[in-house]
Amino acid sequence: MTRMLGALPLLAFVALAFGIPAVAMVAGAFTVEGSPGFGNLALTMRGGYLLALGNSVKLSAVVAVLGAVLGTFLAQAVVTSRSRALREAVLTASGVLANFGGVPLAFFWVATLGNSGVISHLLGLPSGTLFTFWGLALVYLYFSVPLMVLVIAPALDGLRPQWREAAANNGATSWQYWRYVALPVLTPGLLGGVVLLFGAAFAAYATASAMGAGTVLPLVTLKIAAALSGDVQTGFENVGLALSLDMVLVAALVMAVYLPLQRRSTRWLQ
Amino acid sequence: MTALAPVAPVPETVPVAPRHRGRPRLWRAVVLALAALYFLVPLAASFWYTVHNEATGLSFAPYAELWTAEGFLTSLLLSFGLALATIALVLLLTLPAMITVRLSAPRLRTVMEVICTLPLVVPPITLVAGVGKSLQAGGEVLAPTPFWATLIALQNQDFPLVLVFVYVILVLPFVYRSLDAGLRTMDVRTLVEAARNLGASWPHVMLRVIVPNLRSALASAAFLTLALVLGEYTVASILGYQPFAVWIVTISGAKGQLSVAASVLSLLLTWLLLLTISGGSRDRSA
Numbered sequence: 001m002t003r004m005l006g007a008l009p010l011l012a013f014v015a016l017a018f019g020i021p022a023v024a025m026v027a028g029a030f031t032v033e034g035s036p037g038f039g040n041l042a043l044t045m046r047g048g049y050l051l052a053l054g055n056s057v058k059l060s061a062v063v064a065v066l067g068a069v070l071g072t073f074l075a076q077a078v079v080t081s082r083s084r085a086l087r088e089a090v091l092t093a094s095g096v097l098a099n100f101g102g103v104p105l106a107f108f109w110v111a112t113l114g115n116s117g118v119i120s121h122l123l124g125l126p127s128g129t130l131f132t133f134w135g136l137a138l139v140y141l142y143f144s145v146p147l148m149v150l151v152i153a154p155a156l157d158g159l160r161p162q163w164r165e166a167a168a169n170n171g172a173t174s175w176q177y178w179r180y181v182a183l184p185v186l187t188p189g190l191l192g193g194v195v196l197l198f199g200a201a202f203a204a205y206a207t208a209s210a211m212g213a214g215t216v217l218p219l220v221t222l223k224i225a226a227a228l229s230g231d232v233q234t235g236f237e238n239v240g241l242a243l244s245l246d247m248v249l250v251a252a253l254v255m256a257v258y259l260p261l262q263r264r265s266t267r268w269l270q
Numbered sequence: 271m272t273a274l275a276p277v278a279p280v281p282e283t284v285p286v287a288p289r290h291r292g293r294p295r296l297w298r299a300v301v302l303a304l305a306a307l308y309f310l311v312p313l314a315a316s317f318w319y320t321v322h323n324e325a326t327g328l329s330f331a332p333y334a335e336l337w338t339a340e341g342f343l344t345s346l347l348l349s350f351g352l353a354l355a356t357i358a359l360v361l362l363l364t365l366p367a368m369i370t371v372r373l374s375a376p377r378l379r380t381v382m383e384v385i386c387t388l389p390l391v392v393p394p395i396t397l398v399a400g401v402g403k404s405l406q407a408g409g410e411v412l413a414p415t416p417f418w419a420t421l422i423a424l425q426n427q428d429f430p431l432v433l434v435f436v437y438v439i440l441v442l443p444f445v446y447r448s449l450d451a452g453l454r455t456m457d458v459r460t461l462v463e464a465a466r467n468l469g470a471s472w473p474h475v476m477l478r479v480i481v482p483n484l485r486s487a488l489a490s491a492a493f494l495t496l497a498l499v500l501g502e503y504t505v506a507s508i509l510g511y512q513p514f515a516v517w518i519v520t521i522s523g524a525k526g527q528l529s530v531a532a533s534v535l536s537l538l539l540t541w542l543l544l545l546t547i548s549g550g551s552r553d554r555s556a
Contacts, residue, residue: 010366022392077301210518248393
Protein backbone atom coordinates (compact mmCIF):
# COMPACT_ATOMS: atom_id res chain seq x y z
CA MET A 1 0.00 0.00 0.00
CA THR A 2 2.80 2.44 0.85
CA ARG A 3 4.12 1.98 -2.68
CA MET A 4 0.97 3.55 -4.03
CA LEU A 5 1.03 6.47 -1.62
CA GLY A 6 1.85 9.09 -4.25
CA ALA A 7 -1.10 8.09 -6.41
CA LEU A 8 -3.65 8.07 -3.60
CA PRO A 9 -4.50 11.81 -3.54
CA LEU A 10 -5.34 11.76 -7.25
CA LEU A 11 -7.42 8.59 -6.96
CA ALA A 12 -9.27 9.97 -3.94
CA PHE A 13 -9.87 13.30 -5.67
CA VAL A 14 -11.26 11.69 -8.82
CA ALA A 15 -13.50 9.42 -6.75
CA LEU A 16 -14.85 12.49 -4.96
CA ALA A 17 -15.09 15.13 -7.70
CA PHE A 18 -15.94 12.79 -10.58
CA GLY A 19 -17.37 9.67 -8.95
CA ILE A 20 -19.99 11.36 -6.79
CA PRO A 21 -21.45 13.52 -9.61
CA ALA A 22 -21.47 10.50 -11.93
CA VAL A 23 -23.36 8.39 -9.38
CA ALA A 24 -25.70 11.33 -8.67
CA MET A 25 -26.41 11.69 -12.37
CA VAL A 26 -27.22 8.01 -12.92
CA ALA A 27 -29.25 7.80 -9.71
CA GLY A 28 -31.18 10.95 -10.61
CA ALA A 29 -31.84 9.78 -14.14
CA PHE A 30 -33.51 6.62 -12.84
CA THR A 31 -35.54 8.32 -10.11
CA VAL A 32 -39.11 9.31 -10.93
CA GLU A 33 -40.82 11.27 -8.14
CA GLY A 34 -38.73 9.62 -5.45
CA SER A 35 -38.95 6.02 -6.61
CA PRO A 36 -36.81 4.12 -9.13
CA GLY A 37 -38.05 3.92 -12.70
CA PHE A 38 -37.35 4.44 -16.38
CA GLY A 39 -39.84 7.29 -16.77
CA ASN A 40 -37.26 10.06 -17.27
CA LEU A 41 -35.34 8.16 -19.90
CA ALA A 42 -38.56 7.29 -21.70
CA LEU A 43 -39.49 10.97 -21.64
CA THR A 44 -36.18 11.95 -23.28
CA MET A 45 -37.02 9.65 -26.18
CA ARG A 46 -40.20 11.55 -27.04
CA GLY A 47 -41.34 14.88 -28.45
CA GLY A 48 -39.20 17.97 -27.96
CA TYR A 49 -36.39 16.12 -26.20
CA LEU A 50 -36.00 13.58 -28.98
CA LEU A 51 -36.09 16.43 -31.50
CA ALA A 52 -33.27 18.23 -29.63
CA LEU A 53 -31.20 15.06 -29.47
CA GLY A 54 -31.74 14.56 -33.20
CA ASN A 55 -30.80 18.19 -33.95
CA SER A 56 -27.59 17.83 -31.95
CA VAL A 57 -26.62 14.62 -33.72
CA LYS A 58 -27.47 16.06 -37.15
CA LEU A 59 -25.59 19.32 -36.57
CA SER A 60 -22.54 17.53 -35.15
CA ALA A 61 -22.50 15.03 -38.03
CA VAL A 62 -22.70 17.77 -40.68
CA VAL A 63 -20.01 19.82 -38.94
CA ALA A 64 -17.78 16.76 -38.46
CA VAL A 65 -17.92 15.62 -42.10
CA LEU A 66 -17.65 19.11 -43.62
CA GLY A 67 -14.94 20.12 -41.16
CA ALA A 68 -12.93 16.97 -41.87
CA VAL A 69 -13.08 17.44 -45.65
CA LEU A 70 -12.33 21.17 -45.61
CA GLY A 71 -9.65 20.77 -42.93
CA THR A 72 -7.91 18.07 -44.95
CA PHE A 73 -7.84 20.23 -48.09
CA LEU A 74 -6.48 23.17 -46.12
CA ALA A 75 -3.86 21.01 -44.42
CA GLN A 76 -2.78 19.50 -47.75
CA ALA A 77 -2.49 22.98 -49.30
CA VAL A 78 -0.26 24.05 -46.43
CA VAL A 79 1.77 20.86 -46.11
CA THR A 80 2.70 20.76 -49.80
CA SER A 81 3.45 24.47 -49.93
CA ARG A 82 7.13 25.31 -49.94
CA SER A 83 6.66 28.44 -47.87
CA ARG A 84 7.76 27.75 -44.31
CA ALA A 85 6.26 30.98 -43.05
CA LEU A 86 2.82 30.07 -44.43
CA ARG A 87 3.02 26.63 -42.88
CA GLU A 88 3.96 27.92 -39.44
CA ALA A 89 1.38 30.69 -39.59
CA VAL A 90 -1.47 28.32 -40.49
CA LEU A 91 -0.50 25.67 -37.93
CA THR A 92 -0.11 28.23 -35.13
CA ALA A 93 -3.39 29.92 -36.05
CA SER A 94 -5.06 26.51 -36.05
CA GLY A 95 -3.73 25.86 -32.56
CA VAL A 96 -5.30 29.10 -31.36
CA LEU A 97 -8.62 28.83 -33.21
CA ALA A 98 -9.17 25.17 -32.31
CA ASN A 99 -8.97 26.21 -28.66
CA PHE A 100 -11.01 29.32 -29.23
CA GLY A 101 -14.66 28.56 -28.84
CA GLY A 102 -17.42 29.29 -26.48
CA VAL A 103 -18.72 32.74 -25.77
CA PRO A 104 -16.28 34.96 -27.74
CA LEU A 105 -16.80 32.85 -30.87
CA ALA A 106 -20.54 33.43 -30.63
CA PHE A 107 -20.14 37.20 -30.34
CA PHE A 108 -17.67 37.34 -33.24
CA TRP A 109 -20.22 35.77 -35.52
CA VAL A 110 -23.09 37.82 -34.15
CA ALA A 111 -21.06 40.96 -34.89
CA THR A 112 -20.36 39.64 -38.40
CA LEU A 113 -23.53 37.96 -39.65
CA GLY A 114 -26.01 38.66 -36.84
CA ASN A 115 -29.07 40.83 -37.33
CA SER A 116 -27.07 44.04 -36.93
CA GLY A 117 -23.79 42.48 -38.04
CA VAL A 118 -21.27 44.30 -40.20
CA ILE A 119 -21.36 41.86 -43.12
CA SER A 120 -25.11 41.25 -43.07
CA HIS A 121 -25.54 45.03 -43.18
CA LEU A 122 -23.11 45.23 -46.10
CA LEU A 123 -24.82 42.45 -48.07
CA GLY A 124 -28.33 43.32 -46.98
CA LEU A 125 -28.97 39.81 -45.59
CA PRO A 126 -32.44 39.20 -44.14
CA SER A 127 -32.65 39.16 -40.35
CA GLY A 128 -32.13 35.76 -38.76
CA THR A 129 -29.78 34.34 -41.41
CA LEU A 130 -27.23 33.32 -38.78
CA PHE A 131 -29.80 31.74 -36.50
CA THR A 132 -30.55 28.70 -38.63
CA PHE A 133 -29.17 25.19 -38.88
CA TRP A 134 -26.63 26.16 -41.54
CA GLY A 135 -25.77 29.38 -39.75
CA LEU A 136 -24.88 27.46 -36.62
CA ALA A 137 -22.94 24.93 -38.71
CA LEU A 138 -20.96 27.83 -40.21
CA VAL A 139 -20.08 29.04 -36.70
CA TYR A 140 -19.10 25.57 -35.46
CA LEU A 141 -16.83 25.04 -38.49
CA TYR A 142 -14.76 27.97 -37.22
CA PHE A 143 -13.22 25.74 -34.55
CA SER A 144 -13.75 22.38 -36.30
CA VAL A 145 -11.69 23.09 -39.43
CA PRO A 146 -8.59 24.19 -37.44
CA LEU A 147 -8.99 21.15 -35.18
CA MET A 148 -8.95 18.92 -38.26
CA VAL A 149 -5.87 20.71 -39.64
CA LEU A 150 -4.04 19.92 -36.39
CA VAL A 151 -5.13 16.30 -36.43
CA ILE A 152 -4.44 15.52 -40.08
CA ALA A 153 -1.31 17.60 -40.84
CA PRO A 154 1.12 15.08 -39.24
CA ALA A 155 -0.54 12.26 -41.23
CA LEU A 156 -0.21 14.20 -44.49
CA ASP A 157 3.41 14.92 -43.61
CA GLY A 158 3.90 11.18 -43.19
CA LEU A 159 2.94 10.40 -46.81
CA ARG A 160 6.38 9.68 -48.20
CA PRO A 161 7.32 11.06 -51.62
CA GLN A 162 8.79 7.63 -52.44
CA TRP A 163 5.29 6.13 -52.38
CA ARG A 164 4.09 8.60 -54.99
CA GLU A 165 7.22 7.96 -57.07
CA ALA A 166 6.82 4.20 -56.80
CA ALA A 167 3.19 4.51 -57.88
CA ALA A 168 4.16 6.76 -60.80
CA ASN A 169 6.93 4.36 -61.88
CA ASN A 170 4.36 1.58 -61.96
CA GLY A 171 2.19 3.68 -64.23
CA ALA A 172 -0.37 4.95 -61.74
CA THR A 173 -2.17 8.19 -62.44
CA SER A 174 -2.48 10.84 -59.78
CA TRP A 175 -6.06 9.71 -59.10
CA GLN A 176 -4.94 6.07 -58.74
CA TYR A 177 -2.19 7.11 -56.34
CA TRP A 178 -4.70 8.90 -54.09
CA ARG A 179 -7.33 6.18 -54.37
CA TYR A 180 -5.12 3.12 -53.79
CA VAL A 181 -2.11 4.40 -51.81
CA ALA A 182 -2.64 7.67 -49.98
CA LEU A 183 -6.29 7.34 -48.94
CA PRO A 184 -5.96 3.86 -47.39
CA VAL A 185 -3.01 5.11 -45.33
CA LEU A 186 -4.93 8.23 -44.29
CA THR A 187 -8.26 6.52 -43.57
CA PRO A 188 -7.79 5.86 -39.83
CA GLY A 189 -6.58 9.44 -39.34
CA LEU A 190 -9.49 10.86 -41.32
CA LEU A 191 -12.08 8.78 -39.49
CA GLY A 192 -10.46 9.61 -36.17
CA GLY A 193 -10.69 13.29 -37.09
CA VAL A 194 -14.38 13.01 -38.00
CA VAL A 195 -15.12 11.33 -34.69
CA LEU A 196 -13.16 13.92 -32.71
CA LEU A 197 -14.94 16.78 -34.48
CA PHE A 198 -18.28 15.12 -33.86
CA GLY A 199 -17.53 14.85 -30.15
CA ALA A 200 -16.45 18.49 -29.89
CA ALA A 201 -19.53 19.81 -31.71
CA PHE A 202 -21.86 17.50 -29.79
CA ALA A 203 -20.57 18.68 -26.40
CA ALA A 204 -20.56 22.39 -27.33
CA TYR A 205 -22.93 24.47 -25.22
CA ALA A 206 -21.47 27.94 -24.64
CA THR A 207 -21.52 29.09 -28.28
CA ALA A 208 -25.10 28.02 -28.96
CA SER A 209 -26.26 29.38 -25.63
CA ALA A 210 -24.59 32.79 -26.06
CA MET A 211 -26.06 33.08 -29.57
CA GLY A 212 -29.49 32.33 -28.16
CA ALA A 213 -29.96 29.44 -30.57
CA GLY A 214 -32.40 27.62 -28.28
CA THR A 215 -35.57 29.01 -29.83
CA VAL A 216 -34.69 28.37 -33.48
CA LEU A 217 -32.66 25.20 -33.15
CA PRO A 218 -33.13 23.34 -29.85
CA LEU A 219 -30.02 21.30 -29.03
CA VAL A 220 -29.68 18.70 -26.33
CA THR A 221 -27.13 20.75 -24.36
CA LEU A 222 -29.52 23.72 -24.29
CA LYS A 223 -32.37 21.47 -23.15
CA ILE A 224 -30.24 20.12 -20.29
CA ALA A 225 -29.40 23.66 -19.17
CA ALA A 226 -33.07 24.67 -19.32
CA ALA A 227 -34.17 21.61 -17.36
CA LEU A 228 -31.47 22.16 -14.69
CA SER A 229 -32.20 25.82 -14.12
CA GLY A 230 -35.90 25.06 -13.82
CA ASP A 231 -36.70 27.46 -16.65
CA VAL A 232 -39.28 25.12 -18.04
CA GLN A 233 -40.92 23.77 -14.94
CA THR A 234 -39.62 22.75 -11.54
CA GLY A 235 -39.09 19.07 -10.95
CA PHE A 236 -37.57 18.59 -14.36
CA GLU A 237 -34.03 18.26 -13.02
CA ASN A 238 -34.16 14.50 -13.25
CA VAL A 239 -35.17 14.75 -16.90
CA GLY A 240 -32.07 16.93 -17.38
CA LEU A 241 -30.01 14.18 -15.74
CA ALA A 242 -31.60 11.56 -18.00
CA LEU A 243 -30.72 13.71 -21.04
CA SER A 244 -27.18 13.95 -19.68
CA LEU A 245 -27.04 10.19 -19.49
CA ASP A 246 -28.15 9.99 -23.15
CA MET A 247 -25.35 12.40 -24.07
CA VAL A 248 -22.72 10.45 -22.13
CA LEU A 249 -23.78 7.28 -23.92
CA VAL A 250 -23.39 8.94 -27.33
CA ALA A 251 -20.03 10.45 -26.30
CA ALA A 252 -18.84 7.08 -24.95
CA LEU A 253 -19.72 5.46 -28.26
CA VAL A 254 -17.74 8.18 -30.03
CA MET A 255 -14.66 7.65 -27.85
CA ALA A 256 -14.92 3.87 -28.24
CA VAL A 257 -14.55 4.41 -32.00
CA TYR A 258 -11.90 7.12 -31.70
CA LEU A 259 -9.28 5.56 -29.41
CA PRO A 260 -8.60 2.39 -31.48
CA LEU A 261 -8.52 4.52 -34.66
CA GLN A 262 -5.98 6.84 -33.10
CA ARG A 263 -3.75 3.88 -32.32
CA ARG A 264 -4.09 2.45 -35.85
CA SER A 265 -3.36 5.73 -37.58
CA THR A 266 0.13 5.84 -36.12
CA ARG A 267 1.11 2.45 -37.61
CA TRP A 268 2.15 3.58 -41.07
CA LEU A 269 3.40 6.97 -40.05
CA GLN A 270 6.52 6.16 -38.09
CA MET B 271 -16.22 24.68 -27.53
CA THR B 272 -14.88 22.52 -24.83
CA ALA B 273 -12.44 20.09 -26.34
CA LEU B 274 -9.00 21.52 -25.97
CA ALA B 275 -6.75 20.61 -28.87
CA PRO B 276 -3.03 20.03 -28.56
CA VAL B 277 -0.96 22.97 -29.64
CA ALA B 278 0.28 22.47 -33.16
CA PRO B 279 3.61 20.68 -33.20
CA VAL B 280 5.45 22.04 -36.19
CA PRO B 281 7.19 19.05 -37.78
CA GLU B 282 10.68 19.68 -38.98
CA THR B 283 10.37 17.83 -42.28
CA VAL B 284 11.08 19.79 -45.42
CA PRO B 285 7.91 20.09 -47.51
CA VAL B 286 7.88 18.00 -50.64
CA ALA B 287 8.08 19.84 -53.92
CA PRO B 288 4.97 19.23 -56.03
CA ARG B 289 5.45 17.18 -59.16
CA HIS B 290 2.94 18.99 -61.28
CA ARG B 291 3.67 22.66 -61.32
CA GLY B 292 0.64 24.16 -63.06
CA ARG B 293 -2.69 22.88 -61.76
CA PRO B 294 -1.94 22.03 -58.13
CA ARG B 295 -0.77 25.57 -57.57
CA LEU B 296 -4.15 26.84 -58.71
CA TRP B 297 -6.16 24.64 -56.35
CA ARG B 298 -3.83 25.51 -53.52
CA ALA B 299 -4.31 29.21 -54.12
CA VAL B 300 -8.10 28.78 -54.24
CA VAL B 301 -8.15 26.76 -50.99
CA LEU B 302 -5.90 29.21 -49.19
CA ALA B 303 -7.85 32.23 -50.42
CA LEU B 304 -11.18 30.74 -49.31
CA ALA B 305 -9.72 29.79 -45.92
CA ALA B 306 -8.29 33.28 -45.46
CA LEU B 307 -11.67 34.80 -46.33
CA TYR B 308 -13.57 32.52 -43.94
CA PHE B 309 -11.19 32.94 -41.01
CA LEU B 310 -10.24 36.60 -41.35
CA VAL B 311 -13.58 38.22 -42.23
CA PRO B 312 -15.22 37.56 -38.83
CA LEU B 313 -12.13 38.92 -37.07
CA ALA B 314 -12.06 42.08 -39.15
CA ALA B 315 -15.85 42.51 -39.00
CA SER B 316 -15.90 42.12 -35.21
CA PHE B 317 -13.14 44.65 -34.78
CA TRP B 318 -14.99 47.08 -37.07
CA TYR B 319 -18.18 46.45 -35.08
CA THR B 320 -16.44 47.56 -31.87
CA VAL B 321 -14.84 50.74 -33.23
CA HIS B 322 -17.56 52.04 -35.53
CA ASN B 323 -21.15 52.98 -35.01
CA GLU B 324 -23.65 55.11 -36.87
CA ALA B 325 -23.97 57.74 -34.18
CA THR B 326 -20.38 58.48 -33.21
CA GLY B 327 -18.42 57.27 -36.23
CA LEU B 328 -14.97 55.83 -35.63
CA SER B 329 -14.05 55.59 -31.95
CA PHE B 330 -12.06 53.32 -29.69
CA ALA B 331 -14.23 54.25 -26.72
CA PRO B 332 -15.59 50.71 -26.08
CA TYR B 333 -12.07 49.49 -25.27
CA ALA B 334 -11.59 52.30 -22.76
CA GLU B 335 -15.06 51.76 -21.38
CA LEU B 336 -14.26 48.08 -20.73
CA TRP B 337 -11.83 48.86 -17.93
CA THR B 338 -14.35 50.90 -16.01
CA ALA B 339 -17.38 48.70 -16.79
CA GLU B 340 -18.99 47.24 -13.72
CA GLY B 341 -17.87 43.68 -13.07
CA PHE B 342 -15.14 43.60 -15.71
CA LEU B 343 -12.15 43.58 -13.38
CA THR B 344 -13.80 41.46 -10.69
CA SER B 345 -14.80 38.78 -13.19
CA LEU B 346 -11.43 38.81 -14.94
CA LEU B 347 -9.60 38.53 -11.62
CA LEU B 348 -11.91 35.72 -10.52
CA SER B 349 -11.11 33.86 -13.76
CA PHE B 350 -7.37 34.30 -13.25
CA GLY B 351 -7.63 33.23 -9.61
CA LEU B 352 -9.61 30.12 -10.54
CA ALA B 353 -7.10 29.32 -13.27
CA LEU B 354 -4.10 29.59 -10.92
CA ALA B 355 -5.79 27.47 -8.26
CA THR B 356 -6.71 24.86 -10.89
CA ILE B 357 -3.14 24.73 -12.22
CA ALA B 358 -1.67 24.33 -8.73
CA LEU B 359 -4.13 21.64 -7.70
CA VAL B 360 -3.99 19.61 -10.91
CA LEU B 361 -0.18 19.56 -10.95
CA LEU B 362 0.04 18.71 -7.25
CA LEU B 363 -2.29 15.76 -7.81
CA THR B 364 -1.02 14.37 -11.12
CA LEU B 365 2.74 14.76 -10.89
CA PRO B 366 3.31 12.63 -7.75
CA ALA B 367 0.80 10.08 -9.04
CA MET B 368 2.51 9.72 -12.41
CA ILE B 369 5.94 9.41 -10.87
CA THR B 370 4.68 6.81 -8.41
CA VAL B 371 3.27 4.80 -11.30
CA ARG B 372 6.62 4.86 -13.05
CA LEU B 373 8.71 4.05 -9.98
CA SER B 374 6.84 1.59 -7.83
CA ALA B 375 3.34 0.80 -9.03
CA PRO B 376 3.45 0.04 -12.77
CA ARG B 377 0.24 -1.97 -12.42
CA LEU B 378 -1.64 1.25 -11.71
CA ARG B 379 -0.76 2.52 -15.15
CA THR B 380 -3.91 1.25 -16.86
CA VAL B 381 -6.03 2.63 -14.02
CA MET B 382 -4.38 6.03 -14.45
CA GLU B 383 -4.92 6.00 -18.18
CA VAL B 384 -8.60 5.15 -17.82
CA ILE B 385 -9.12 7.77 -15.11
CA CYS B 386 -7.42 10.45 -17.17
CA THR B 387 -9.38 9.59 -20.34
CA LEU B 388 -12.82 9.32 -18.75
CA PRO B 389 -13.46 13.07 -18.51
CA LEU B 390 -13.24 13.18 -22.33
CA VAL B 391 -16.32 10.96 -22.48
CA VAL B 392 -18.32 13.26 -20.23
CA PRO B 393 -19.32 16.58 -21.84
CA PRO B 394 -18.98 19.48 -19.37
CA ILE B 395 -22.71 20.15 -19.33
CA THR B 396 -23.43 16.61 -18.15
CA LEU B 397 -20.68 16.78 -15.52
CA VAL B 398 -22.13 20.00 -14.15
CA ALA B 399 -25.59 18.41 -14.12
CA GLY B 400 -24.18 15.72 -11.85
CA VAL B 401 -22.31 18.23 -9.71
CA GLY B 402 -25.43 20.36 -9.23
CA LYS B 403 -27.42 17.33 -8.18
CA SER B 404 -24.67 16.19 -5.75
CA LEU B 405 -24.47 19.63 -4.12
CA GLN B 406 -28.22 19.67 -3.67
CA ALA B 407 -28.39 16.11 -2.34
CA GLY B 408 -25.27 16.70 -0.22
CA GLY B 409 -26.96 19.71 1.34
CA GLU B 410 -29.91 17.60 2.47
CA VAL B 411 -27.78 14.74 3.82
CA LEU B 412 -25.03 16.80 5.46
CA ALA B 413 -27.17 19.54 6.98
CA PRO B 414 -27.01 18.15 10.57
CA THR B 415 -23.26 17.31 10.42
CA PRO B 416 -20.11 19.47 10.68
CA PHE B 417 -19.47 18.82 6.94
CA TRP B 418 -22.26 21.27 6.23
CA ALA B 419 -19.81 24.15 6.70
CA THR B 420 -17.39 22.54 4.25
CA LEU B 421 -20.13 22.27 1.67
CA ILE B 422 -21.00 25.94 2.11
CA ALA B 423 -17.33 26.95 1.89
CA LEU B 424 -17.07 25.05 -1.42
CA GLN B 425 -19.75 27.28 -2.89
CA ASN B 426 -18.43 30.61 -1.61
CA GLN B 427 -19.52 33.31 -4.10
CA ASP B 428 -16.20 35.19 -3.85
CA PHE B 429 -14.07 32.17 -4.66
CA PRO B 430 -16.10 29.06 -5.58
CA LEU B 431 -13.78 26.13 -4.87
CA VAL B 432 -16.32 23.83 -6.44
CA LEU B 433 -15.44 25.35 -9.83
CA VAL B 434 -11.75 24.60 -9.23
CA PHE B 435 -12.61 20.97 -8.53
CA VAL B 436 -14.71 20.61 -11.68
CA TYR B 437 -12.04 22.33 -13.79
CA VAL B 438 -9.37 19.96 -12.47
CA ILE B 439 -11.47 17.05 -13.73
CA LEU B 440 -12.02 18.75 -17.11
CA VAL B 441 -8.31 19.45 -17.74
CA LEU B 442 -7.07 16.13 -16.37
CA PRO B 443 -6.79 14.43 -19.82
CA PHE B 444 -4.75 17.28 -21.31
CA VAL B 445 -2.45 17.64 -18.32
CA TYR B 446 -1.94 13.89 -18.20
CA ARG B 447 -0.96 13.71 -21.87
CA SER B 448 1.36 16.65 -21.63
CA LEU B 449 3.16 15.31 -18.53
CA ASP B 450 3.24 11.79 -19.95
CA ALA B 451 5.01 13.08 -23.07
CA GLY B 452 7.48 14.97 -20.87
CA LEU B 453 8.20 11.99 -18.62
CA ARG B 454 8.81 9.77 -21.67
CA THR B 455 11.84 11.86 -22.61
CA MET B 456 13.68 11.16 -19.35
CA ASP B 457 14.73 8.11 -17.39
CA VAL B 458 12.80 8.78 -14.19
CA ARG B 459 13.95 5.67 -12.31
CA THR B 460 17.67 6.23 -12.88
CA LEU B 461 17.46 9.92 -12.05
CA VAL B 462 15.54 9.31 -8.83
CA GLU B 463 17.75 6.42 -7.70
CA ALA B 464 20.90 8.38 -8.39
CA ALA B 465 19.62 11.36 -6.44
CA ARG B 466 18.40 9.20 -3.54
CA ASN B 467 21.76 7.34 -3.38
CA LEU B 468 23.51 10.67 -3.13
CA GLY B 469 21.37 11.49 -0.12
CA ALA B 470 18.71 13.78 -1.57
CA SER B 471 15.41 13.92 0.28
CA TRP B 472 12.12 13.28 -1.57
CA PRO B 473 11.12 16.97 -1.80
CA HIS B 474 14.63 17.71 -3.06
CA VAL B 475 14.33 14.99 -5.72
CA MET B 476 10.99 16.36 -6.91
CA LEU B 477 11.90 20.03 -6.96
CA ARG B 478 15.54 19.93 -8.03
CA VAL B 479 15.66 16.83 -10.25
CA ILE B 480 12.24 16.04 -11.75
CA VAL B 481 10.68 19.48 -12.14
CA PRO B 482 13.61 21.13 -13.97
CA ASN B 483 13.61 18.27 -16.49
CA LEU B 484 9.88 18.65 -17.03
CA ARG B 485 9.86 22.42 -17.40
CA SER B 486 8.40 22.60 -20.89
CA ALA B 487 5.80 19.86 -20.27
CA LEU B 488 4.71 21.62 -17.06
CA ALA B 489 4.54 24.96 -18.85
CA SER B 490 2.39 23.62 -21.65
CA ALA B 491 0.06 21.86 -19.19
CA ALA B 492 -0.23 25.08 -17.19
CA PHE B 493 -0.94 27.29 -20.19
CA LEU B 494 -3.53 24.93 -21.66
CA THR B 495 -5.27 24.91 -18.29
CA LEU B 496 -5.11 28.70 -18.12
CA ALA B 497 -6.61 29.04 -21.61
CA LEU B 498 -9.39 26.58 -20.83
CA VAL B 499 -10.35 28.12 -17.49
CA LEU B 500 -10.29 31.71 -18.80
CA GLY B 501 -12.76 30.78 -21.54
CA GLU B 502 -14.94 28.47 -19.48
CA TYR B 503 -18.65 29.31 -19.52
CA THR B 504 -20.75 26.14 -19.23
CA VAL B 505 -19.93 25.03 -15.69
CA ALA B 506 -19.74 28.49 -14.15
CA SER B 507 -22.98 29.77 -15.67
CA ILE B 508 -25.02 26.74 -14.67
CA LEU B 509 -23.72 26.76 -11.11
CA GLY B 510 -24.47 30.50 -11.00
CA TYR B 511 -21.03 32.14 -10.72
CA GLN B 512 -19.70 35.04 -12.74
CA PRO B 513 -16.18 34.65 -14.11
CA PHE B 514 -15.11 36.48 -17.30
CA ALA B 515 -16.97 34.44 -19.95
CA VAL B 516 -20.23 34.63 -18.00
CA TRP B 517 -19.77 38.38 -17.53
CA ILE B 518 -19.44 38.87 -21.31
CA VAL B 519 -22.84 37.24 -21.81
CA THR B 520 -24.39 39.18 -18.94
CA ILE B 521 -23.54 42.57 -20.47
CA SER B 522 -24.34 41.54 -24.05
CA GLY B 523 -28.01 42.43 -23.69
CA ALA B 524 -27.47 46.05 -22.70
CA LYS B 525 -24.11 46.76 -24.35
CA GLY B 526 -23.53 44.76 -27.51
CA GLN B 527 -20.40 46.63 -28.53
CA LEU B 528 -18.80 46.08 -25.15
CA SER B 529 -19.33 42.32 -25.24
CA VAL B 530 -17.75 42.08 -28.70
CA ALA B 531 -14.82 44.21 -27.49
CA ALA B 532 -14.38 41.84 -24.55
CA SER B 533 -14.45 38.91 -27.00
CA VAL B 534 -11.70 40.53 -29.09
CA LEU B 535 -9.68 40.99 -25.91
CA SER B 536 -10.17 37.37 -24.93
CA LEU B 537 -9.04 36.15 -28.37
CA LEU B 538 -5.87 38.23 -28.06
CA LEU B 539 -5.29 36.75 -24.62
CA THR B 540 -5.73 33.16 -25.88
CA TRP B 541 -3.45 33.94 -28.82
CA LEU B 542 -0.71 35.29 -26.56
CA LEU B 543 -0.94 32.35 -24.16
CA LEU B 544 -0.74 29.72 -26.88
CA LEU B 545 2.05 31.49 -28.72
CA THR B 546 3.97 31.45 -25.44
CA ILE B 547 3.63 27.67 -25.22
CA SER B 548 4.60 26.92 -28.80
CA GLY B 549 7.43 29.47 -28.62
CA GLY B 550 8.62 28.00 -25.31
CA SER B 551 8.54 24.40 -26.46
CA ARG B 552 10.40 25.26 -29.66
CA ASP B 553 13.16 26.98 -27.70
CA ARG B 554 13.67 23.84 -25.64
CA SER B 555 13.76 21.49 -28.60
CA ALA B 556 16.02 23.69 -30.71
